[in-house]
Amino acid sequence: MTILDRDVVIIGAGPSGLTAAYELRKAGKSVAVLEARDRVGGRTWSQNMDGATIEIGGQWISPDQTGLYSLIEELGIETFERYKEGASVYLADDGTRSVYTGDDFPVAESTVAEMNKLIKEMDRLTAQVDPDAPWAHPQAAELDMISFHHWLRTISGDEVACNNVGLFIAGGMLTKPAHTFSALQALLMSSSAGSFSNLVDEDFILDRRMVGTMQGVSIAVAERLGEDVFLNNPVLKLDWSEDGVTAYGTDVTVHAKKVIIAVPPNLYSRISYNPPLPRRQHVTHQHQSMGLVIKVHAVYETPFWREEGLSGTCFGPSAIVQELYDNTYHEETTGTLVGFISDLQADAMFLLPEAERKDAILASMAKFLGAKALEPSVFYLSDFGAEEWTRGAYATSYDLGGLFRFGPDQNKNVGPIYFSSSDLAGEGYQHVDGAVRMGRRTAVRINAAIEGTEPAANYDGVKSLFGTLAASGN
Numbered sequence: 001m002t003i004l005d006r007d008v009v010i011i012g013a014g015p016s017g018l019t020a021a022y023e024l025r026k027a028g029k030s031v032a033v034l035e036a037r038d039r040v041g042g043r044t045w046s047q048n049m050d051g052a053t054i055e056i057g058g059q060w061i062s063p064d065q066t067g068l069y070s071l072i073e074e075l076g077i078e079t080f081e082r083y084k085e086g087a088s089v090y091l092a093d094d095g096t097r098s099v100y101t102g103d104d105f106p107v108a109e110s111t112v113a114e115m116n117k118l119i120k121e122m123d124r125l126t127a128q129v130d131p132d133a134p135w136a137h138p139q140a141a142e143l144d145m146i147s148f149h150h151w152l153r154t155i156s157g158d159e160v161a162c163n164n165v166g167l168f169i170a171g172g173m174l175t176k177p178a179h180t181f182s183a184l185q186a187l188l189m190s191s192s193a194g195s196f197s198n199l200v201d202e203d204f205i206l207d208r209r210m211v212g213t214m215q216g217v218s219i220a221v222a223e224r225l226g227e228d229v230f231l232n233n234p235v236l237k238l239d240w241s242e243d244g245v246t247a248y249g250t251d252v253t254v255h256a257k258k259v260i261i262a263v264p265p266n267l268y269s270r271i272s273y274n275p276p277l278p279r280r281q282h283v284t285h286q287h288q289s290m291g292l293v294i295k296v297h298a299v300y301e302t303p304f305w306r307e308e309g310l311s312g313t314c315f316g317p318s319a320i321v322q323e324l325y326d327n328t329y330h331e332e333t334t335g336t337l338v339g340f341i342s343d344l345q346a347d348a349m350f351l352l353p354e355a356e357r358k359d360a361i362l363a364s365m366a367k368f369l370g371a372k373a374l375e376p377s378v379f380y381l382s383d384f385g386a387e388e389w390t391r392g393a394y395a396t397s398y399d400l401g402g403l404f405r406f407g408p409d410q411n412k413n414v415g416p417i418y419f420s421s422s423d424l425a426g427e428g429y430q431h432v433d434g435a436v437r438m439g440r441r442t443a444v445r446i447n448a449a450i451e452g453t454e455p456a457a458n459y460d461g462v463k464s465l466f467g468t469l470a471a472s473g474n
């Protein structure tokens, strides 16, 4: 057993915990990061499969994600643009396939008008919502009382329009059915990206990718932390008092002044706290749950859809694979498609035996892009729901009424215990950008607490306040 004394112990080596540790080290504090898995990166994870680069977890960055952009600039990591040339494909509820260009789905003109009405209303309200405090909106209580599904239908009677617009937040982001979360939760999602229009614009929200993969960002930070990162050390027990904490990993025990719990909120109760956390945290943490989405990768000899003038971007609000994109890594000549199967469709897929599941998913992809889609050389399903140290995808959100009721307390520390996660972020919520911003903000708060000073007021985590650290780890 290794026993360490540090200023701060960080539980979880995902982008948030690693960023916090990195910032604290730059501020001259000693840290130890205890990670349950045998790798860093958490919900960002990549592998090479038969020569194809597969991003199993988070991968895209959008222009507003300036917290992550500033971190990668510091680390010397570059980005490349997602392939976006050519027409898109839309699959209507009755299975009719349309090839289209431009921003509007190829649906009836009246439905386009209703979709635009819904988008305009979402944009109007989003502009009034502070992503750091959505509960402070004057109508927050009532917006948190109604499901997003029903709220959309208070504005439009067009079922197709409601389903299509609902998809961008339900299947597309929170990965839960639209009847399980509130209109306020949906507005947090859109305000975290600047506007609802940004969120529905796949060329904005899925703009670029990392050269060297998104997990590479965490790997680069971990390299700078060197021997302060301890893998295979799940923390299941934490002693704490106003004087400090002791975190127990498998073979590392850390005594520290403060602790950052940088695991997803649905896993807070995996740790046994001694003494127990206060009632407020006990209750709050039960209302934050993970969505569920299957990210499916299929690799082909060539990106055959490009030869047909297609971008690979496809939408089918009631299809098994609701979204499909060209996900070819910039240096590769093979063609890679990535698809998303969300919530109820994901449940249905996991009920099928493996071979049938594969057939059903490929058949769904073929409805968009033709028979060539049926025969990939690599077929891989990301299954974060089955991962003990995540238990869902992409992230956590509140149940109906939870955001207004518990949100105001979610980022408060409990004595020496601080929480940091992309799922507690305002801007960049549920994204790596939010993880980075939260990591920086938490580090600034803890550094000030240790120094006995006031943390920078309204610090947004966009730029590091503590300079840089060389890659040697020291």
Ligand SMILES: Cc1cc2nc3c(=O)[nH]c(=O)nc-3n(C[C@H](O)[C@H](O)[C@H](O)COP(=O)(O)OP(=O)(O)OC[C@H]3O[C@@H](n4cnc5c(N)ncnc54)[C@H](O)[C@@H]3O)c2cc1C
Pocket (backbone or CB within 6 Å): 011, 012, 013, 014, 015, 016, 017, 034, 035, 036, 037, 040, 041, 042, 043, 044, 056, 057, 058, 059, 060, 061, 233, 234, 235, 236, 262, 263, 264, 267, 270, 271, 295, 382, 384, 389, 390, 392, 393, 394, 395, 420, 421, 422, 423, 430, 431, 432, 433, 435
């Ligand atoms: C399939 C998928 C696709 C996504 N796509 C995108 C995308 O395109 N763009 C984007 O920006 N974001 C995307 N995301 C979201 C993004 O990956 C997350 O927002 C981000 O990784 C969250 O970072 P985090 O550090 O807060 O948490 P995590 O990445 O979850 O890291 C938490 C870490 O804590 C560890 N841990 C858990 N419990 C313990 C314990 N008890 N003791 C020690 N360690 C523990 C975990 O193993 C993990 O390493 C996607 C996520 C998924 C799953």
